[in-house]
Amino acid sequence: EVIGDATLYLGDCLEILPTLPKVDAVITDPPYGIDLEYGEYQDSVDNLAVLGPKVVELAKGLARVVSVTTGNLNQYLYPKPTWTLCWFNRAGAGSGPWGFSCWQPIMCYGPDPYLASGKGRRPDFIEWSEAAEKNGHPCPKPYQFMFRWITRVSLEGDVIDPFMGSGTTGVACMNLGRKFIGIEIEPKYFDIACERIENAQ
DSSP states (O other), X not given: OEETTEEEEESOHHHHGGGSOOEEEEEEOOOOSSOOBOSSSBOOHHHXXXXXXXXXXXXXXXXXXXXXXXXXXXXXXXXXXXXXXXXXXXXXXXXXXXXXXXXXXXXXXXOXXXXXXXXXXXXXXXXXXXXXXXXXXXXXXXXXXXXXXXXXXXXXXXXXXXXXXXXXXXXXXXXXXXXXXXXXXXXXXXXXXHHHHHHHO
């Protein structure tokens, strides 16, 4: 589906990623391996242990920067990153074995775009506490967080999101004037993303 500057694929990212052109960044929020109900995909630790490393390797072949939210519980299933950023949520986003969970890792592979282009140092955390809008997806990311994440890990250029979900990355890219390629395996979430990205256009 082509919607303005967005090209959206309904299908398996492991099959589609090898067919895509090179871009500035791959920015994505995959399943966390916590048995959340996503539809066709089974969100198990075993499935994530295979999926996570494969997606990172494919993404590294497409972009200088790959940035992935992994959740706190199963981040060790991913390849070692160049650096780990932090999404800090002062208000907390759920509960963990040691109390309220107020942060999540954002694994980054590749050079910091600000340092690499001589634009100086930036903090390695993103603070955002507002909840995401309810849109029919079980765990959408807040729009403002996605906007800040994209602009922290890439300065300009096209973005791929292999786990598009409800399309928040695409909506942010449209508002930033970026070209966007999104992939989603679940038809009902794909339809939500298409509608949201079309409205953002």
